[in-house]
Amino acid sequence: MQADIARTAGNIDRGYAIHRQVVRTPQIGICGGFGQHRGPIGIQVSGCRGPDYTRLETPVPVDVTAERQKLVALRERELTLRAQSQPGVAACYARYQG
Known part of the structure; x- marks a missing residue:
């Protein structure tokens, strides 16, 4: 819930x-190694390929008015959930810390 609120506020x-x-x-690079069966002097150099992963961030347009309404609803929902959880949290503290 808090992550959704932070993300929406950021938007x-x-x-x-x-x-x-x-x-x-x-990804293309140069790989090498030492040891037996690696060439006339025990060294091998060859091309190697492998996957590389890149994180991309792309801006996406939003309807700021709709985002504000969404943020209000998220904050109201957070307050409701906090109020609903309080009796259980209090009972847990009473049982395990008392």
Whole structure:
């Protein structure tokens, strides 16, 4: 809930949301090694390939008015959930710390 509130407030402050994704990109490099069967002097150098992962952040337009309404609803819901959880939290403290 708090993460949703923070994200929505950030969207309002910036005027846009941020879409985050991890994409796989090719990686090419030079690999090497020492030891038996590695060439005439025991050294091997070859090309190697493997996946690399890059995190991309892309701005996404938002309706700031709708985001403000969403933030109000999230904060109201948070207050409701806190109020509903208080008796259980108090009972837990009484039982295990008392």
